[in-house]
Structures are given as C-alpha cells and as structure tokens.
Amino acid sequence: MTDALLSYNGNQGRRDANLDTHQIKDWFSAAANPIAARPQGLAVATASIDEAEPYIVRHPQWQNWLMKPHLKPLWVSGAPGCGKSTIAHKCVEYLAKTQHSSAIVSHAFQITASTEHRRLMGLAASILSQLLPRDWVTQAQKRVFEKLVSSYNQYRLHPYDCPFEDLWDHCASLLKNETRFILVIDALDECNFDRADQFQGFLDRALDLLSSTTGRIVIFTRPCPVFGVGVTRELNDDEIRISIQDxxxxxxxxxxxxxxxxxxxxxxxxxxxxxxxxxxxxxxxxxxxxxxxxxxxxxxxxxxxxxxxxPDNCWGRYIEIWHNTFSEHEPQVQDNCRRILLVLLGARQKFSLEDIEDSLELLPNAALRISKACQPLVHVVDGVLQLSHASVREFLLNDDKETQTACIGISKSEPDETLAQTCLKYLLREDYAHTDRIGQRLRRNVGLGGSTEGLEQNFYNYAARNWYKHLAALSSPDPSLLKLAEQFLHATQFAYWAEYSYTDAGDFQAIRSTEIALHIWRKNLPGDDRALIRLDDYFERPYRDLSKVYREKSDDKVLQWLALMHLGFYYFDKGKMSEMAQARQEVAAGLSELLGRLNPLTLRARSDEAYTFLFSNDLRKAQRLYAEVYDDQRRVSKDDDPSLFFTLVYQGQVEYLMTNSSKALEILTSAVAGFLRTSGPESNGFLISQLWYAVADASVGHTSQAVKMMEYVREKREERYGPDDSFGMATKIFAGDLYRKLEKKEEALANIEPGLEFRRGFWSKSHFLTIDTALILAATYRDFGMNDRAEKIVDDLELHGKLEKKENYFRLCQVRHLRGLLLFEGGDVDQAITLLEALLIEYGHEDSNNRALQWVRLDLAEILRYRSREGDERLASSLFDGIVTDGGGREPDPPRWLEISEAALRLVRDGKLDAAEEFLREEKLRWTREEDLWMCLGMPAADTGWMKPPRGLGAHSSDSGWVSLAPG
Known part of the structure; x- marks a missing residue:
C-alpha cells in the first residue's frame, strides 16, 4: 500500500527505526564510480604512460593551482582519445603519493558502462562512498548517515533516481571536514544533466564550496561550449588544454x-x-x-x-570493422554481435558476461566468445562487458549521412526497443508462470514464510525494474513489441513480477508507479498503437485468474485468498472502493471458513473487511467488527503484537467519524502508548497513531496543539522517507487544513498545494484522495479571497472527478456547495439559490441525507434571508424540517422545532457537539438520524463545515466555525 494505514508492516517499521549504516553505504556505493585505471583493451598495449608522474603535473598552471588558493575549478580539456582519463587516473595516483591532501576524492562519468553512469548523482555517490566509512567514527559522519535515511528509503531500489541536489549538502559537509581536499572529476562532458540549468547549479555549488574551504577541484573534459572550456580563442586562466605537442x-x-x-x-x-x-x-x-x-x-x-x-581517424576504423570484420563472421555471430551492442547502448546498469548470456539465452561462455568478435568496439573489464570508448557509442548512434555511418542502421530508439523486448521475453519465461513459485512469494509477502531464495536467475532483477522504463522511452514502438507487452500484462507471469516487486520495494508503490508510467506513455501513442495494449484491467485480471487457478488446482487452499487479498489492496490504492469491499468480504469469509476466525491471517482479513465499512459510511457495522477483531486478537496475540494497536487506531477512527471525539481520544491514547512501549517514538506505528490522535484532538478545539503534533509526524516521516512520502504528504494536508482554520494563509497553502500536485501525479483526478485534496484547496482559496483559483478547481472536479459514481456522492454534495457559494460571491444570487435548492431536493431526503448537506442548509438559509424576497424567510426555515424529533413522528415540524434544528446544527458546525446535545435534551428533542452528522473517511476528507460563511453574511467569529486566536 502507498497511503493511509494499510501500508504499514510492523517488522519493517522496526527495521526502519534502526537502519543499518551498512545498507546506506551499500546503496550509494552502488552508484559510485571513482576514477580507476582505464583498461587498455589491447594485448599489445602493455606500455603505460610515464610510471613516475604524468606530464601535466609539471605544467605551470597545474603547479599554480596546486600551490595557491583557487576559488574556481581547474579545467583540463583535450580531444577525444587523447588520454584524458588515463591522465586523470595518474593524477589521482600522483596526488595520493605526494600527500598534497588528506583526502583525494575522485569520480568518473562513464557512458561506456551504462546510461546511468552519466547521471550527476553518481558524483555525489562517489564523494560519499570515499569519505563515509561503513561504520561511522565521528559525530559528523553519524549526522550525515542520519540525514541520508530519507533518500535511502525513497530511492532504495533506484539510487540513480535520487536527485544530485538532495545529496550535495552532505557531500559538502564531509569535504569541509577534510584539510585541503582535492576533488578530481573525469569526463564531465559525458554527464547527462537532467535539465538545462543543472550544470550551472552544479558549478555554483562547487564555487560555494571552494569559497569556504582550502580545497581544490580539477575537472577533465572534452572541449565543450556548454562549459565554455576548450572552445575559446584565448586560453582561460583556469584552464589547461592538452595539445598534440603535450x-x-x-x-x-x-x-x-x-x-x-x-x-x-x-x-x-x-x-x-x-x-x-x-x-x-x-x-x-x-x-x-x-x-x-x-x-x-x-x-x-x-x-x-x-x-x-x-584509416586516418578512429571513425574510419570503426566503419571498416563494421563493414569488413563483422561480415567475415557467420550470420549467427553477426546477429548476436548486433544484439549485444544494442543491449550495451541502452543498458541502465553494468552487465556481466553472465547477465548477457542469461538475457539473450546464450550458452555458457558464449558471451565471451561473441564479445571477441565485437572487439575493439567492446571489451571486458572484471567480468563486465562494456563499450570500449565513448566514441564507439557516438559512432553507432550517429545518423548523419555525411559521416557515412547511416548505413549501420541503428536508430536512437533501437537500444530501448531491444531491451524492452529482451526484458519482456525474460519475464514471460515459463519458469515464472509456475503457480507454486508465485505461491511462495505470496506467502512471503503476507508474512507466512515461504522461501524465495534462488527463485530468479541473473537477469530477472534488471528486467523487473526496467522493462517498463525501456518501453515508455519509445514514442512509436513496433506493433510486435506492443503485443508482447499486452501478453505480459495479462499473463500469470505478471503476478510473479508483481509479487517480486512487492518484496523488492517493501510496499505496493512500485507496482502502482509502473501502472501510472504506462498510462502516461500509452496516452501519447498513436491511436492504432493504443488499441494494441490495454491497461483497464491492469493487475486485476492476472490476480483474478491466479485466484481461480489456486481454487481449482492447488492443494494449498490459502493461496486463492492471498491472491484476492492483494487484489483488495490494489483496489484500495486505485480508489475502486466497491470492488475493494467485495474482494475483502470474500477473503474474510473464505479464510474464516478455512482457518477459523481466530487464525492470525483471518484476523487480518477481518480487519481489512471492517475497513471497507468506513468507506461506505456504515460506521456502526465497522464499530462492531473492530470491537470483535480486537477482542479476538487479545485472546490469541502477544501484548507487543503491533496488530493490536493498529486495530485500536482503526477503532479510534470509527469513533472520530461518528463524532464521538472523547471516546476516540481515549482509544487512540491506548494505541499511542502501546506503540511507544513496543516500537518507540519514531516507529511508523507511533507516528500513525499520533496523527489520528491529533486529528481527534483538533475536533475538540485543541487546534494549535494538534498542528504541533502533526508537524512532528510530518518531520519524522520526511527524515525517513523524504518529501514525497505519501503518508507524510497526507500529514501535510491534514496540517494545512488546520492552518486554514487558524487563518494562517501562507502555512495553509504551503502544505495543501504541494499535496494536490503530488496526488494528481500518482492518482487519477477521480480518485477519492485527489478529490478530497482538491476540495480542501478550493475551500482554502475561497476562504482567503482567491475565488478565481477556487473556481478553476471546482470546474476541474465537475469535469474530471466522476462525481456521479456512487462512492463519490458525498463529495458531489461538497462540490455543489462550493459552486453555490462561489456563484453567490460572484453576484449570481438567484443562480446560487437555484443550485443549492436543487441539490437538497435531489439528495436531502431521509435515505440520502448527510453531513455535507447540513452545511448546505445553513448557508442556503443565510443566502435566502439575504435575498429577502417574499417567501424566502419561510423557505429558509423549512430547510430544517425533519432534522430533530421527539419520537412522535409529527409532520411537518412546528416553527419552534425548525428554530431549534437550525441552532443545534450551528453549534455542531462550530465544533460544539456536546452543547448541541445538551440543547436538544433541554428541549426534549433528539437528532432524527445521528448518522446524518457523521464524517466521511479520508486522508483527510474535506469538511465543508469548516468553510467561511457566505461572504458578507455575518462576521468570521467563533460562530463561523473558525478559531479565534487570543492576543499573543
């Protein structure tokens, strides 16, 4: 799971709270590439450049840079193939021997290794890798490790996706602790900067570092106009150019x-x-x-x-090899040479010879034999196959006819197309269709054991993480590739991939992120191509099919329910609440019959089932089910079992939604204490229970205190998972809504606006999480007088929110309410009244009334009285008919009851529920339907009762649902 409470795994939470520094070290070291001796690649090339010292260290400019403080990097430029990388390596060796610095740190951008080795992030990884030991020694090192936790958690599977900017401050702090550090950067021209201004940002950071230290930076590169190096007529004072004479x-x-x-x-x-x-x-x-x-x-x-x-130049030799040498080999060898070159051109990581053999289904040792046929375009370094030089890549992908290489016939998209096909074919191997293998992973992922050791071969990890990236890089893929992707998306092997990805990531987000990336890509395909690949039943069909297979053919009858359990998780994350409810009810019933109601797995399924009734607003049933689950858990679970405390959190949510805030706080206090005792104050369980305690606390008027608790939760989640953590983002939105109530505009917008941007990037505009956040932001804009922005959001919700769906009915009422207020404040009084009246006529009767419509009644009554036409006062009072009762069933309500109903609702809107109850008791009345005041579940749900009243109709006092802050 990626949001709410269902994402939590108790053991994972404990591991995150005590993260091993070795894991972090291994993570960033995987992306590091310090300068090393470049392989000569030639049996004859045993001679090396001057063993004693490279000629460049005798250069006056080098001597000047080394001996005197320099506020700018030294640039060393030279033509391709002139030996820059070898010189860079020799310089590192020379500087280490002469002990010019306490720390010689280096990094080489290396396009020949993989496309990922071009990322600027690799430079930061190399610095961290060389300056941080596996076990911290100093407090400064410990602080860096602690600050790296969030980046590690956020980018654990894909370290190269971590932004360079997120790591640079840690690098700078470590470098500043070194006396006269020297940073050597090779082949910066091979760096693929993520955006146009990233190079300037990197240079600015380097200059800031040099201005505050006695360190040195030297950068080796080809002549490059972007850097302004090696291309000017006059030599810069911070530049050395490697000439033929040198x-x-x-x-x-x-x-x-x-x-x-x-x-x-x-x-x-x-x-x-x-x-x-x-x-x-x-x-x-x-x-x-x-x-x-x-x-x-x-x-x-x-x-x-x-x-x-x-030939007189390198490209001429490459052409000669391509057309003459390759043609001497058998067609099968030629074909495999081409396939290997395409794989190396598009690879997102280094490939060993074994990876190549595994991915291309070659015989043992065949990759080495074929690589020899590809030489000198490729070479093997420590068992890794890679292109021999950056110029080989340029040659193979060049499409300039004037250079006479167009006849090679490799397009810029072909490497990705080849790897997409290779990955998909690999994932579709029959080994990964075996239901017993998938069953082992299903059991592992729900905590029921199941060995997963040795289930995949070498290339599976790469294929699982990158198949959709290579596919999504293609703007017009071959129809055969689209059909292959379509086959995989609906095959049993998809379920194996999903379970592998779930284990790999530790949550559901990797699976959903892939779906979102595929949807964005498919949307931009030509119409005929879109028809070849369907995503409407992504995840759903393979898991339904898998459950059916287990039901009909497997001796392990638990597996059919485990497949449906994960399908229920998917439905929740997707926002398909009706389908989620059906799946979870099936699982709870099936496991209860198979294993008994007290089995731990059954208890989990019953808890999942109870959660569905929170969404359908059948809160009494949810309340009863959670009470039963908790009683059963106490009978069979240990006192430190986190499932006990999570059930308390769910129970607390139910009571909060039923407006029993005092009881909710009592239950949540027990949950907080339980997590604090067993998991500690930074565990996920503690933070989740703390968030819901703050939500309930705000509902009884402790708004400022609640905000402080939410900020603590947000800060701890961001420290651990980074700013894009979905639960942390939910906490920001909760806090933003409270800042709105406290009339703190800047703080409110700073929390809510990023929340909507984040959620729209991950969920559709019709997902309940996105709708709720959009409603909260629209209400915030309106409350602070930014009605034009609020109107744009309401327009978008009406157009794309699918508000007509049954599960969005409550939110439909809120959107119409907002639209009515905006119409009124824009001067369209009659239109506002017509809209809100129609909403109450359509939905305001007994079987569909709800909390949102109560606030519509209050605001419509104010607007009618403002218009003050004949009959408006009588119509305003009639809006409150049927709200309260004495149990006698009189119709219509007498005028006094209508006044009492309106007054009682205003007290509820102001958060004075106890006062409203007391008021009704004094009048010998009660609510006709308590559930009409219950809240809607969300993370968070919008509550239009918190909005300011129609502008111009009454002061924004405590009677408006807003908090009045005392001076000071």
Whole structure:
C-alpha cells in the first residue's frame, strides 16, 4: 500500500527505526564510480604512460593551482582519445603519493558502462562512498548517515533516481571536514544533466564550496561550449588544454613499446612504430586501434597492407570493422554481435558476461566468445562487458549521412526497443508462470514464510525494474513489441513480477508507479498503437485468474485468498472502493471458513473487511467488527503484537467519524502508548497513531496543539522517507487544513498545494484522495479571497472527478456547495439559490441525507434571508424540517422545532457537539438520524463545515466555525 494505514508492516517499521549504516553505504556505493585505471583493451598495449608522474603535473598552471588558493575549478580539456582519463587516473595516483591532501576524492562519468553512469548523482555517490566509512567514527559522519535515511528509503531500489541536489549538502559537509581536499572529476562532458540549468547549479555549488574551504577541484573534459572550456580563442586562466605537442613524448613511447611486443619481425615492428607515431596526432585511441591491427597477422603483405591502408581517424576504423570484420563472421555471430551492442547502448546498469548470456539465452561462455568478435568496439573489464570508448557509442548512434555511418542502421530508439523486448521475453519465461513459485512469494509477502531464495536467475532483477522504463522511452514502438507487452500484462507471469516487486520495494508503490508510467506513455501513442495494449484491467485480471487457478488446482487452499487479498489492496490504492469491499468480504469469509476466525491471517482479513465499512459510511457495522477483531486478537496475540494497536487506531477512527471525539481520544491514547512501549517514538506505528490522535484532538478545539503534533509526524516521516512520502504528504494536508482554520494563509497553502500536485501525479483526478485534496484547496482559496483559483478547481472536479459514481456522492454534495457559494460571491444570487435548492431536493431526503448537506442548509438559509424576497424567510426555515424529533413522528415540524434544528446544527458546525446535545435534551428533542452528522473517511476528507460563511453574511467569529486566536 502507498497511503493511509494499510501500508504499514510492523517488522519493517522496526527495521526502519534502526537502519543499518551498512545498507546506506551499500546503496550509494552502488552508484559510485571513482576514477580507476582505464583498461587498455589491447594485448599489445602493455606500455603505460610515464610510471613516475604524468606530464601535466609539471605544467605551470597545474603547479599554480596546486600551490595557491583557487576559488574556481581547474579545467583540463583535450580531444577525444587523447588520454584524458588515463591522465586523470595518474593524477589521482600522483596526488595520493605526494600527500598534497588528506583526502583525494575522485569520480568518473562513464557512458561506456551504462546510461546511468552519466547521471550527476553518481558524483555525489562517489564523494560519499570515499569519505563515509561503513561504520561511522565521528559525530559528523553519524549526522550525515542520519540525514541520508530519507533518500535511502525513497530511492532504495533506484539510487540513480535520487536527485544530485538532495545529496550535495552532505557531500559538502564531509569535504569541509577534510584539510585541503582535492576533488578530481573525469569526463564531465559525458554527464547527462537532467535539465538545462543543472550544470550551472552544479558549478555554483562547487564555487560555494571552494569559497569556504582550502580545497581544490580539477575537472577533465572534452572541449565543450556548454562549459565554455576548450572552445575559446584565448586560453582561460583556469584552464589547461592538452595539445598534440603535450602528449607527443608519451604517445611515441607508447607506440615504440607496444610495437616491440608485436609478434612480427624487428624491421616490421619499426615500420609499424613509425606509422603509429606519424598517424596518432595526439590520439592514444587511434594508436591503440592501429596497433591492434597487427596482433594476428600471418604474413608480411598483411603487415604492409595494414600500414598503408589503415584509416586516418578512429571513425574510419570503426566503419571498416563494421563493414569488413563483422561480415567475415557467420550470420549467427553477426546477429548476436548486433544484439549485444544494442543491449550495451541502452543498458541502465553494468552487465556481466553472465547477465548477457542469461538475457539473450546464450550458452555458457558464449558471451565471451561473441564479445571477441565485437572487439575493439567492446571489451571486458572484471567480468563486465562494456563499450570500449565513448566514441564507439557516438559512432553507432550517429545518423548523419555525411559521416557515412547511416548505413549501420541503428536508430536512437533501437537500444530501448531491444531491451524492452529482451526484458519482456525474460519475464514471460515459463519458469515464472509456475503457480507454486508465485505461491511462495505470496506467502512471503503476507508474512507466512515461504522461501524465495534462488527463485530468479541473473537477469530477472534488471528486467523487473526496467522493462517498463525501456518501453515508455519509445514514442512509436513496433506493433510486435506492443503485443508482447499486452501478453505480459495479462499473463500469470505478471503476478510473479508483481509479487517480486512487492518484496523488492517493501510496499505496493512500485507496482502502482509502473501502472501510472504506462498510462502516461500509452496516452501519447498513436491511436492504432493504443488499441494494441490495454491497461483497464491492469493487475486485476492476472490476480483474478491466479485466484481461480489456486481454487481449482492447488492443494494449498490459502493461496486463492492471498491472491484476492492483494487484489483488495490494489483496489484500495486505485480508489475502486466497491470492488475493494467485495474482494475483502470474500477473503474474510473464505479464510474464516478455512482457518477459523481466530487464525492470525483471518484476523487480518477481518480487519481489512471492517475497513471497507468506513468507506461506505456504515460506521456502526465497522464499530462492531473492530470491537470483535480486537477482542479476538487479545485472546490469541502477544501484548507487543503491533496488530493490536493498529486495530485500536482503526477503532479510534470509527469513533472520530461518528463524532464521538472523547471516546476516540481515549482509544487512540491506548494505541499511542502501546506503540511507544513496543516500537518507540519514531516507529511508523507511533507516528500513525499520533496523527489520528491529533486529528481527534483538533475536533475538540485543541487546534494549535494538534498542528504541533502533526508537524512532528510530518518531520519524522520526511527524515525517513523524504518529501514525497505519501503518508507524510497526507500529514501535510491534514496540517494545512488546520492552518486554514487558524487563518494562517501562507502555512495553509504551503502544505495543501504541494499535496494536490503530488496526488494528481500518482492518482487519477477521480480518485477519492485527489478529490478530497482538491476540495480542501478550493475551500482554502475561497476562504482567503482567491475565488478565481477556487473556481478553476471546482470546474476541474465537475469535469474530471466522476462525481456521479456512487462512492463519490458525498463529495458531489461538497462540490455543489462550493459552486453555490462561489456563484453567490460572484453576484449570481438567484443562480446560487437555484443550485443549492436543487441539490437538497435531489439528495436531502431521509435515505440520502448527510453531513455535507447540513452545511448546505445553513448557508442556503443565510443566502435566502439575504435575498429577502417574499417567501424566502419561510423557505429558509423549512430547510430544517425533519432534522430533530421527539419520537412522535409529527409532520411537518412546528416553527419552534425548525428554530431549534437550525441552532443545534450551528453549534455542531462550530465544533460544539456536546452543547448541541445538551440543547436538544433541554428541549426534549433528539437528532432524527445521528448518522446524518457523521464524517466521511479520508486522508483527510474535506469538511465543508469548516468553510467561511457566505461572504458578507455575518462576521468570521467563533460562530463561523473558525478559531479565534487570543492576543499573543
């Protein structure tokens, strides 16, 4: 689950409260890429650049940068293939040996490894990885670990998605603690900045760091107009440009040494060395490609032909390899070479040889053999297959006909298309259709054991996390790929993927995030393509089918109910409340019959069933069911079982919604104490119970105190899960609504506006969570005189909110109420009256009356009296007919009863329910239907009783439902 209380897992909450620093270290280290020796990729290239020290450290500009304080980074630029990365590595080694600094920190952007290695976040990860030990030593390190908890929880599965900006402050604080740190950054030109201003933001942060420390930063890059490096006529004072003359001695030494190791006669070695010296023109890459040409020659003619005909540049050699060398291989080898290159071009992480073999269904050791056929375009580093140089990627994806490589035929979309297809085919393997495997995961995910060790092979994790990302990157995919995706979305294997994703993420959000991404992508497909892939029964059909299979064919009869249990979770998150109720009632009945009503799993199902009655507003039934569940849990559960305290939270919610606030506070106090005793003050259970205690506390007038409690809950959730945590966001909206009541405009909008943006990004506009938040924001805008903004929200709700659905009936009344007030305040008095009268005529009778309509009555009565036409006063009074009774059933109510009804409702609207009850007792009357005053469940639900009265009709005093703040 991703919202409300159903997302909580007791054990997970305990783990989060005591998070292991090793987990955080492993998380960001997975994205780190410190500068390392670049593989030579050539058997002959055993010579290295000057072992003693790189030539650049003797450069005057380098010496000046190293010895004197510098408020700007030093830029080192050079053409592709000139050895920048090797120089960067040698500089790191040299600086470490000479002990110029207490901390030499480095990072290499590396497009050849994967597309994710281009992200700016990797730089922050490298800094953290090199400066934070697995176990903190200093208090400063401990503080950084604590601050990283929220980013870890939010981006645990996808570290590269963590924004660089979220991590930089932690990096800066660690660097500031180091004496004269030196940060070495390689290949910044290969960084894929997420937005246009991100480079400038990074540079500003680097400058701020240098201005407050004695550290140094050096950046290696190709000439780049965006950076303003290597492209100006005049050399900048913070720049070194690597020229042909600079590298000439080292390239000559490299050519001589490598040539001397070739398996050819001495005189030919000299000819090769001379040609290499003459043709390199400052490029180690070209020299390496040239020298490799002679590793397997068999005769003198081949040597001379290689010397005479070898292309003058690297791309020319790539073209020659593509059209000549590849064509020498068998068609099967050629096909696999192309597939491997496409996979490497689109890969979102490093692929081992085993990953390649597993994903492409190759035989053992086949990937290594095929990779040799792809050389020198690829190479193997520590068992990882990757492109040999950034220029290879540019060559393969280049579509400029003037460069004569268009005939390669690789489009920019083909890597994603290949990987989408590869991932989907992998996920659809028959192994993952076995219902016993899915059953093990179902049991694991509901806490019933079930081993999941060794259920997946190497590539499954990548396929599970990335299939939809590669698919959604395609604007016009091939119809066969769409059909493959359609097949997966409705296959049994989908359920295996969903259960795997649930385990992987620890909650339901990964599954729903995928659905949302697919909906956004599908919406932008051409019409014919959209017809090939259906999402209307996403998750639902595979799980219905799976439950049926278990019912008919499995000896384990629990599994059919576990599949439906997760389907019920999905329906809740999707906002399909009727379907959720049906599924949960089926599960509760089925498990009660199969396992007995006291079985822990049955108790959980019965609790889930009771929750459905909160949504249908059958609160008496929910009240009875939760009381039964709690009594049964106490009989079979231990005193520290969190399920006990969660049931108390549910019970407290029921009493709050039934306006029994004092009883709700009593129950919630027990829940808070239980979680505090067993899980601690920062556990999820404690925070959830604390939130609902604050909600109930606000309903008895302790608004300021409630806001403080909510801010504590929000702060703790944000520390742990970041600003986009769905429960934390719900808490912000709760607090924002209270700030509105306290007439604090800035605080109210700062909490509610981001809440609506967040929820619209995750749920549809017709989801109850989105509707409630939109209503709260519209009411807030109106209360603070921003009626034009309120009208836009009401327009949108009427157009997209699907208010005609049965479960949205209560919210329909609220939207119409708001529309009526906006019409009145816009000068359309008659139209406002007509609209609100029609609402009461249609819905205001006994079988459909509700709390929202009571506030419509109060405001419509004020508007009628304001208009004051003949009959308006009588009509205003008649609105309160049938609200109270003495039990005798007289009709219509006498005028005195109408006055009492209106006065009593105003007391309730002001939060004075006890006073209203006492008033009615004195008059020997009671509410005709108590449930007409009950609240609607939400996170939070909008309460239009809290709105300011129609503008111009009465002061905004305590009688208006607003809090009056005492001076000071």
């Amino acid at each position: 590298t000439l001695p080292e390239i000559n030494a490299f050519c001589d040494s490598a040539s001397a190791k070739l398996p050819i006669p001495k005189e030919l070695q000299l000819k090769v060395a001379n040609r290499a010296r003459a043709g390199a023109q400052g490029s180690f890459l070209w020299a390496s490609l040239f020298l490799r040409r002679f590793t397997n020659v068999l005769d003198k003619n081949s040597v001379m032909k290689g010397i005479d005909e070898f």
